Amino acid sequence: MSFRSAVITFPGSNCDRDMADALEKVSGTAPDRVWHGDAALPDGLDFIALPGGFSYGDYLRSGAMAARSPIMQAVIAAANKGVPVLGVCNGFQVLTEAGLLPGALMRNAGIRFVCREVKLKVENTQSLFTAGYNAGQEIVIPVAHHDGNYFADAETLDRLEGEGRVAFRYAESVNGSARDIAGVLNAAGNVLGMMPHPERVIEPAHGGTDGRALFESAVRGLVGA
Amino acid sequence: MKVRVFVSLKNGVLDPQGRAIHHAIEGLGIHGVQDVRAGKMIELEVDASVTDAQLEEMASKLLTNMVIENYRIERVQP
DSSP states (O other): OOOOEEEEEOTTBOSHHHHHHHHHHHHSSOOEEEETTOSSOOTTOSEEEEOOBOGGGGOSSTTTTGGGSHHHHHHHHHHHTTOOEEEETHHHHHHHHTTSSSSEEEOOTTSSOEEEEEEEEEOOOSSTTTTTSOTTOEEEEEEEESSOEEEOOHHHHHHHHHTTOEEEEESSOSSOOGGGEEEEEOTTSOEEEESSOGGGOSBGGGTBOTTHHHHHHHHHHHHOO | OEEEEEEEEOTTSOOHHHHHHHHHHHHTTOOOOOOOOOOEEEEEEOOTTOOHHHHHHHIIIIIOOTTTEEEEEEEEOO
8 A cells, every 4th residue: 555645835835846755765755846835735745844944934923824824724634633744943933833732843943954863862752753763762964944943832841741742852952942852743643744854864864764664654654564 | 904913932932042132232241131932013004894702713713823832913994
């Protein structure tokens, strides 16, 4: 059974090709490429990915304009029906702006753009996206962002922690994120947003392969094999 | 009619940009500034038919991220 996925491209997305490449290499099937102005998604999707980049030039707030683009209404409807959605970097910002994930991504506490490999701790290994990792496993994934400083009020943070919805945590100081949160899940567990870029480390030529298990987990969980 | 929407960070939300601006002000040799918070002002030119409720909707659904920001709407009298 083939894995049907879609990668959404907004004006200013720049990691959409890497995301599509990662999905194709791991699943064996090339994803559909969907433009932000489209009103509908292809039928029968197993997986939707929102890539990194600078959608709409980060105007107003990172992800704010993309979250209100025509295709996002379809993505929100699909997510609410249980279709898995992965948002990486700008994709994470879009998911919070669209209300699919709690909190907000603010300017890095150190002001600077951070572009380097970082150590992450896998906090939840029960989700569709993280089942292929071991509990407490430390992995190395690159980040490249200016607005990755995760913020939510204390009550929301407590709820996220209590419900096991912190998927990844930085194992080092990166951007000032509340409780070092690098990636969060929605309540149903079918939406994951994360600042680090797993699609950039899926084969040895990339200099690391720690991101591959995320895509393998999703493919295995959704279509078996 | 001109309308201004002032967007500011909520109290308690860290403002690294404000902190950097504060630091730069001190670099000018001017002392006595206690704190700096950076926000933004969005100016709209609207027809008289645009209602307060519509302005509230624009401000709360798009211009402001209510998780981290507050807004204030000001109709500018001509």
